[in-house]
Amino acid sequence: MWRLLVRSCSSSSSRQHKQQQQRLAAAVGSRCYTIGGTTEGGSQKKHEELQARLPPFVPKPEPVTIVHKQGMELLHDPWYNKGKWSMVPTVSSTAFPHSERERMGVRGLLPPRTTTLQLQEDRIMAAYKHGVVLVKPEDVATGGVTSEMARKWKVLQDLQNRNETLFYKLLLDNFAEMAPIIYTPTVGWVCSNYHNLYRRPRGMFFSSYDKDHMAAMVYNWPQDDVHAIVVTDGSRILGLGDLGINGMGIPCGKLDLYSAAAGFHPSKVLPCVIDVGTNNAALRADPLYCGLDQPRITGPAYYELVDEFVNAVMARWPNAVLQFEDFQMAHALTLLQRYRDHHLVFNDDIQGTAAVALAGLYGGLRVLGKPQEALAEQRIVCVGAGSAGMGVVRQIAAGMVKRGGLTPEAAASKFWVLDAQGLVTQYRPGLPGYVSRFARPTSCSVAEEGDGLLDVVRKVRPTVLLGLAGAGKLFTTEVLSAMGQHCERPIIFPMSNPTSKMECTSQEAISVTGGRCVFASGSPQPSVELDGKTYVAGQANNLYIFPGLALGAHIGKTKIVTDNMLMAAAEILPQLISDKDVAAGLVYPSLEDIRLLSAEIAAAVIKTAAADGHVCDEAAAAVAAGHVQLLDWVRGHMFTPTYSSLAYLPPGIKE
Numbered sequence: 001m002w003r004l005l006v007r008s009c010s011s012s013s014s015r016q017h018k019q020q021q022q023r024l025a026a027a028v029g030s031r032c033y034t035i036g037g038t039t040e041g042g043s044q045k046k047h048e049e050l051q052a053r054l055p056p057f058v059p060k061p062e063p064v065t066i067v068h069k070q071g072m073e074l075l076h077d078p079w080y081n082k083g084k085w086s087m088v089p090t091v092s093s094t095a096f097p098h099s100e101r102e103r104m105g106v107r108g109l110l111p112p113r114t115t116t117l118q119l120q121e122d123r124i125m126a127a128y129k130h131g132v133v134l135v136k137p138e139d140v141a142t143g144g145v146t147s148e149m150a151r152k153w154k155v156l157q158d159l160q161n162r163n164e165t166l167f168y169k170l171l172l173d174n175f176a177e178m179a180p181i182i183y184t185p186t187v188g189w190v191c192s193n194y195h196n197l198y199r200r201p202r203g204m205f206f207s208s209y210d211k212d213h214m215a216a217m218v219y220n221w222p223q224d225d226v227h228a229i230v231v232t233d234g235s236r237i238l239g240l241g242d243l244g245i246n247g248m249g250i251p252c253g254k255l256d257l258y259s260a261a262a263g264f265h266p267s268k269v270l271p272c273v274i275d276v277g278t279n280n281a282a283l284r285a286d287p288l289y290c291g292l293d294q295p296r297i298t299g300p301a302y303y304e305l306v307d308e309f310v311n312a313v314m315a316r317w318p319n320a321v322l323q324f325e326d327f328q329m330a331h332a333l334t335l336l337q338r339y340r341d342h343h344l345v346f347n348d349d350i351q352g353t354a355a356v357a358l359a360g361l362y363g364g365l366r367v368l369g370k371p372q373e374a375l376a377e378q379r380i381v382c383v384g385a386g387s388a389g390m391g392v393v394r395q396i397a398a399g400m401v402k403r404g405g406l407t408p409e410a411a412a413s414k415f416w417v418l419d420a421q422g423l424v425t426q427y428r429p430g431l432p433g434y435v436s437r438f439a440r441p442t443s444c445s446v447a448e449e450g451d452g453l454l455d456v457v458r459k460v461r462p463t464v465l466l467g468l469a470g471a472g473k474l475f476t477t478e479v480l481s482a483m484g485q486h487c488e489r490p491i492i493f494p495m496s497n498p499t500s501k502m503e504c505t506s507q508e509a510i511s512v513t514g515g516r517c518v519f520a521s522g523s524p525q526p527s528v529e530l531d532g533k534t535y536v537a538g539q540a541n542n543l544y545i546f547p548g549l550a551l552g553a554h555i556g557k558t559k560i561v562t563d564n565m566l567m568a569a570a571e572i573l574p575q576l577i578s579d580k581d582v583a584a585g586l587v588y589p590s591l592e593d594i595r596l597l598s599a600e601i602a603a604a605v606i607k608t609a610a611a612d613g614h615v616c617d618e619a620a621a622a623v624a625a626g627h628v629q630l631l632d633w634v635r636g637h638m639f640t641p642t643y644s645s646l647a648y649l650p651p652g653i654k655e
């Protein structure tokens, strides 16, 4: 009897192996052979016989595709692109091994979480069946975004992917109409649904998984010259809370405005997200979510990651302005203080919102026929003691000191700050320093610790009511009507975003006060018809400030962003409102003039930085030449969307 000896391959239980054995047994009948070994007499012959009867060995081709592209070029090639790539090897990962993104130079160019071809198919199938843009009733409720706005967003998004020049031309020519579509409030809906809407990546994705790699991975970005970076960690997206990596919609939307409003070249801006996990359980459980499936990292490990990010981007792009956006309060102020004295950074929610609020109050005073000095006479109630709220209070107090000649203590006494527990007084244990300065003294206070908004308004009789709590309808009919009872022309700014988080609508404020209030809101609001008169609502949004501020800081090479620069932006903006708009009750200039406004803000910022001695020589010379020349110099740096002729440079030939 011949014995069959077949060398076992790696797993004897594998189906393939069993099939091979069966085929082999069928081929040799009941006789057995030893393959490739020395056996009894005649073995050589038998072996040859077997060889002749075995099916021929056909080598299985390795499933490898040879690619002559890497990085962004590869991702933009529909043939090689696979959508989200696996960065984190997980048990369920059927996508790409970790090494592949290194090999193909795409680390950081894609969201971290793995996906599969099947999941991608499911997502497209859902869009195929139910429509590409999914606006659910809860989206309308939480974001104030209608299907019509989402449809328009989709049109613009597709255009941006096809033709950026045309996209920016369109945006510039229709800025007031389209800003709410590419930015607040539609951007809130985009972030909430980023995992469903995701089609192609934009910007860079850093995650805790990239620790110790960031300095190298920034070189995967295909642009040597970056002028502006906006970064979020997704922890406090507008008033919508922790949206994890979905927050990437915010840096994208903000940088669209950098290009449209301030003329930053679209190829030279970089949206970034730092994914340290999310505490949003629903998102993490969603198979389409693209971020890390872990709770947020906090404490020293968090700051180490952000430090690494800041060092990496600043090392590669030392001339870029870095804007921090939508970080939760616990980290926002600490990060700002950590970098602001030696890096070209600012926090838009703290500083940009603060400057725009102060600008709006100066605008409001213009509407009331009062000079900026009259700021010191106001009694201000601010609802919201988060990063935005306290930044606003601090900036207005600084304005009272500068314009109204008050001491810092006298300025602080003009404010009543409320948070979720009511009026903040010095009774509160453990108040952080930035809040305690504005906590009401307990001894001589009219209103008391924990008083609700209505009580505070009735007792204090404020002239200004600011909403920055991100908690929705806090300016009730009673509150608005109390504002109107004690004050002839109350200034009412519900500044929270998006629309659904605003403290009241234009309709509510204007109708309850009988059209007497001076109104502006964080998200855009419609005009209101009352007794045959039309009241136009202004938009108290930092979009007026951050593009021009960043432009001034970048081209002036100011090295840091100072309080004086922010103050300059806040002071110039109300001077740019036309007399006609002031007469119509508008506290901000028209958004249609956004390019001019940004140029004026940049010029004001550069002048102030020059006076403080930190601008480059070229900017100093432009300042010395006079305002018109400075404005020309600033505008000369702004990108205009037009077609230019293209020239081909073969690879290897230097420009």
Ligand SMILES: O=C([O-])CC(=O)C(=O)O
Residues within 6 Å of the ligand: 184, 237, 238, 239, 326, 348, 349, 496, 497, 522, 541, 542
């Ligand atoms: O994005 C906006 O519209 C304003 C802003 O920074 C915020 O609400 O966080």
Ligand SMILES: [Mg+2]
Residues within 6 Å of the ligand: 238, 325, 326, 348, 349
């Ligand atoms: Mg923000």
